[in-house]
Amino acid sequence: MNHLLRFSSECGRGAPGFRHLKSEISDLKCAVTASPAPQWLFLAVLALVLLSGCSKKHAEATRDIGPEAEAYYKAHLDVFHFATPADLPKDLVWHDGSDVPEFSAPEAKRGGTFNFWIPDFPRTLRYLGPDATGSFRIWLLDYNSITLTQRQPNTGQYFPGLAKAWAYGRDGKTMYFKLDPDVHYSDGVSVKADDYFFALFLLRSRYINDPYTNNIVTERFTGITKYDDYTISASYREPKPDLDDILGGLAPMPEHFYKELGDDFLQRYQWTMEPTTGPYIIKPEDLHKGSYVDLTRVPNWWASDKRFYRHRYNADRIHLEVIRDTDKVFEAFKRGDVDLFEKITLPKFWYDKLPDSDPLVQKGYIHKTVFYNQAPPPTWGLYINTAMPLLDNRDIREGVAYASNFDLINHQYYRGDYVRMQTGSDGYAEVPFPGIHARPFSVDKALECFAKAGFTKRGPDGILVDAKDRRLSFTITTPYERMRDVLTILRQEATKAGLEFNIEILDQTTAFKKIDEKHHQIAFMAMNVGISQYPDYRQEYYSTYANKPQTNNFTNTADPEMDKLIDVYDRAQTMDEIRRLARQLEQRVYDNAAFIPAFEQPFYRAGYWRWMKWPEGFNVRFSIDEYPYADGLYWIDETAKKETLDARDSGRMFPPEIKVFDQWKARDE
C-alpha cells in the first residue's frame, strides 16, 4: 500500500506517510506537488520536439547501464550487500499471511471495459522525475502497483505481494523477504533480487533529476542484501512500528527497461510505461495524446489466481477519456458513456442534479451509494504564511482563525455533509487527538485577538486599522476555481470581525508555484494524505523547509522547539511513543495557529450504472483513495450493460438502489 520508494519521488518532499497537494477534493490527485518549474516544462517540451525530430536518425551506440550499476554496488558495499543463503539468521519467523482473510468478491466476473474519465491528459508516463507527480500517477502506480507486502484494507494485517513470505529482523529495522518466483513483469521477464538492487540504484542516481528523492532514499534506506535470486533483506535507518509499510512498500524496477538510462532519462522514458508487476499496462497504441488513454489488463498476469488478487482488477480494459469539465463528465455519465461518477459526492450533484427522484435513479439504471470509510481526509484549510508582515503575529493568526466561518459553510453551503476538520492530522485511527478542536467562528474572540495586536479601530468600511493606519486585509490564494463560493462566504463573514479577505483564484500551475515559492499570504488548499498509520510533521513544519521554494512547509513554520520534537518523533520506535509525541506536536501546531482546518467528509458517495458490480460491503475500510474503484474490487457485467441500455430504450424498469454502507462508520463521536 505504501510504496515508499515510489512515493518518495512521486510526491515530492514527503517522508513516510507522504502527503501531497491534492488538487480537488475528489478528482485530481497530487497535482503539482513537486511543482514543475516552468523551465522544466519548457525543457521537456523542447526535448520532446527535438527527440521526435531526430531520435531515429540519432540511434546512438546503445548504452548499457548494467556495468555502471554493478560498479555502483561495488562502490557502496555498505548499502548493497551480497550474501549467501547460509548468512540468513537462523531464528527468523516467516510470515505468509495465510491467516489473513481475502476481501474481494468471489462472484466477480472478469472482462468488460470500465469507461471512466481523467481531467487532464498525463504529462508523462514516467514514475520518476519532474511532472511524474501529475494527476495521472494514480493509474500508473497507486492503483496499479504491487509491493513486497500489502496491507489488508479492512483488517490492517499484511498479506503477500511480490514476496511470498517475510520475516522481521531482531534489530527492529530490518525485514527479510522470500520473493515469489512466479512474479514477472508485464513484458514477461521475471523479477529477481537484482531488480530491487537496481531500484535502489535508480532512486539514488542523479539521472532521475530528483535530488529530494535521492536524499531521502540515501538517508533512510541503509541497506539491502541479496541472499540468492529470490531472497533479500532491507534495512531502515531506525526501528519503526510500521516497518511493513516502509520496507514492505518496496518495489522492483526492471533493469532491462532502463538499460539505456542516461542523461536523457526524462525524454527517453517520457511516454513509455515501465513494465509493471501490477495488473494494468498502457500499450503505446493506446495513448491518444490529448484525448484518451486505455489501460489493458496484463495478459497472464502472474497474480491472477493468487489469493488476495483473484477476483480483483476484473475489467479487461480501463478507458480513460479526457473530459476537462465536471459538468460535462456528469452529462457523459448520465448518457452512460462514463460508468461511474464519484463527484456526485458534492451536494449539488447528490441533491439537485441527480436527486433520488431522478428517473434514471428511479428506473434503477443508475445506483446511488453512500460509503463510510476510515482514512485520513485531505487537509482542507487555510495555510497562513507566517513570514508575511502582520501574519507573523500569532495574535493576528489566531484572530483570523476565529474570523473564518467554516462552520457556516459546512452547515449551509455544504448542507451539513461536511463537518469541521479539527486538526490537520485527523483520521488516523491509531493517533487520535481528542483534546484539540479547531477554533470556532467567534466575532468577539477574533476582535479580542486583533485588539491584542493593536487593531482596535474600525475604518469607514468596517475593516480594522491599527495606529499606523495599516488595514487588516489579506489575500487568500487558491488554485481551485470551484472553491470560489466557499471563499466568497468566508470573505463576507470575516468582515464582521473587521477582517478583509481578498480572493485570488489562479490557474492551478500558477497558484501552486506561488504557494510553493511561499509568496502567498494565506493559501486555501488541501494536501492529500498517504496511507500511513501516523501523521508526518517534518515536511510541513520543520525549519529546514521554511522560507524555501519547493517545500511543503507552506506556513513557513520555523520553531526550534518543534524541530527538536520532530527529530525525536521521526525516530520514535513504538506506537505509544509516536502517539505521545504527536499530541505534543499537534498542540504546538494548534498554538501556532498557522493552519486553520476547514472541513472533511466522513464518507464518500458514488453514482454508477447498474452494470457496475461491487462486493457485498461495497468497499474497503482503508481504501487507497476516497474512490470506490481504487482497490480494483468492482467488475463490469457486460450482459447487465446490454440489458440496461436496451431497457433504457424500451422504458423497462429495474428496482431502484440507493444504499448506505456504514459498517465502517466511526461510532460515538
Added chain:
Amino acid sequence: MFRLDPITRRKLQRFRSLKRGYGSFLVLCGLLLMSAFAELLVGSRALIVKHRGHYYFPTYTAFHPGTDFGEDYSYETNYRKLKERFATEARGDWVLLPVVPYNPYENSFEEGIYPPTPPSFSQRHFLGTDTTGRDVLARLFYGFRIAMIFSLLFLVLVYVAGIAIGCAMGYFGSAFDLIMQRAIEIWSNIPFLYIVIIIASILTPNLLLLLGIVVLFSWTDMTYYMRTATYKEKARDYVAAARVLGAGSGRIIFRHILPNVLSLTVTFMPFTVSGAITLLTALDFLGFGLPPPTPSWGELLEQGTANLNAPWIVSSAFFAMVIVLSLVTFIGEAIREAFDPKKFTIYQ
C-alpha cells in the same frame, strides 16, 4: 468643442424622430442614471433610519456598527433585522430600506433552506438567490453598472487611440502610413483572447488592468476607417482651401477634417459598446474576468448554466443581457439611419 453644423443638427433631429431608437436611447439613459444611484435602489444599507429622535442616512456615509442602533455587535448594522426589531418594539423608530434590501455581496442563509432559492416577494429576493445565497437582482444591477463603466471607458479609450492614429495615418500618408499599417496588421494578428486568458490566469485583473489589456488589442479596428475617411477628406477642396489660407496640420485635422469624419465614428459607437459588454461577460463567464466576488453577468451566466435546476439565475442574466444588448443595437440602428449620408448628400 466642435460647433454643430446644420447637417449634424438635422441628423440629430432625424434620430429623435426614429421612435424605436430614440426610445431605446432614453431607456438606456434612464438605466444608466439609475445605476449611478444604485445604492438608493438596491443595497443593504438603509436610506433613512430614525433612532431615538435622530435621523441617520447611512447610504453614502461611513458604516454604522450595530452598536449605534442598540444592537450587540460591532460590525455593520443589519438594517433588515433592525427594521424588524423597531417594528416589534414600536417606539416610533423606523427604517426605510431600498426597494431591494440586499447588497450584491452578502450571503443570506436561512436555516434549513439551501441556496439557490427561487424568487420570493416576501423575502424581497425578486429574482431569487444564487448558489451562495446572494440576491440575483442586486448582482445583476451592480453587474450592469460595472459592465457599462467598462464599456464606456473602453469606448473612449479605443476611439481616442483609433481616431488619433487613424487620422494621422490618413493625413500624413506616405512612409508613416505604410509602416503603421504593417505594424497594425501584425499587432491585430496577435490572438487577443489568449493573451487576456494568460494574463488573467497569472495575475488577478482588476477593472482597469482588464480594460487596459482589452484596449491594447482593440484600438486597431478604428484606425482602418479613420484612415480611409481622412484620405478621402484630405483630397477635398475645402482642405486645399484651408491650406492655401495658411492653416497648419493641427488646425486642418481638428477644425476641418475631424468634424467631417466624425459621423462615421458615431455610427460605430453603439456596436462598440455592445461588443465590450459581450466581451466582459464572456471573459467573466470563462473565469478570466474580474475577480470574485465582483458582481458580473458572466459569472451569473456561468453559475446559471452550471445550475440549470435553478432556472431563475440563468434566465435573469440571459434576459438582462438580451434587453441591454437590444437597446444598444436599436440605438445603433437608429444612429446609422439618421446619419446615412445618402439622405443628405447634395450633388453639385
